[in-house]
Amino acid sequence: MPDIPLTTVVVLCLAALAAGWIDAVVGGGGLLLLPALLLGLPGGTPAAHALGTNKAVAIVGTTGAAVTYVRKTPVDVPTAVRVGLAALAGSMGGAFFAAGMSTDVLKPVIMVVLVAVGAFVILRPAFGAAPPAVPASPRRILAAIGFAGLGIGFYDGLIGPGTGTFLVLALTAVLHLDLVAASATAKIVNCCTNAGALAMFAWQGAVLWQLAALMAVFNLTGGMFGARTALKRGSGFVRVVLLVTVFGLVTKMAYEQWVA
Helix, strand or coil: CCCCCHHHHHHHHHHHHHHHHHHHHHCCCHHHHHHHHHHHCCCCCCHHHHHHHHHHHHHHHHHHHHHHHHHHCCCCHHHHHHHHHHHHHHHHHHHHHHCCCCHHHCHHHHHHHHHHHHHHHHHCCCCCCCCCCCCCCHHHHHHHHHHHHHHHHHHHHHCCCCHHHHHHHHHHHHHCCCHHHHHHHHHHHHHHHHHHHHHHHHHCCCCCHHHHHHHHHHHHHHHHHHHHHHHHHCHHHHHHHHHHHHHHHHHHHHHHHHCC
8 A cells, every 4th residue: 555644645535435425315426536536546556556446435335325225215126136237248348448539529419418417407397306106117228228227328338427317317217217116226236246356356455444444434424324315305305416516527528628
């Protein structure tokens, strides 16, 4: 593990706490956690170590949030696991193609999609506000496996930012879930994809385990607290956080594309 000042470690732990809360409510915690690691680790540290440590931290918070959701609200765990396994396969495929492809070409498209999604959520106040009247049909479950699993999993491997948020939106739209149930299901899917990515980074020796263990405690606390907050405040609160996250992601990607 590299020599990291105590103040930097404290900042990284606080970032892990906030990222866990954001990720549990609506996804997108990696938008805070990964940049914090990239900035906080000493110069010369391989980027893979930041990515691997990020996954080691995130999987703990995601698992804690998933357990909290499953214990407090009805979640179709078998469907979530099937979507998660498809997302795992999709992310592996995305990572394979990412090696020979410039993602800068896709970022403007993703920004346009995010703006459209934000506008849709604003103009459709009922989106994700009420639970489905009947269980999802086999056709909808299959569509979720293909779109939310393989499709967004592929995006995660190819580009990555905002995957959790995309999962919440896709699961809400395809399975007709309310936003709280969609967040709960997305956490289980994220557990599957994070586990696969972490296994690969660990095999490559690209995880700073001591730092990850410390940050994971804070991420777990934030994740469990965020899940409880979403369950207590309901879909209306999640909708507000979703909009903030979507437009925050657009701003971040626009800055990286045209300013940085």
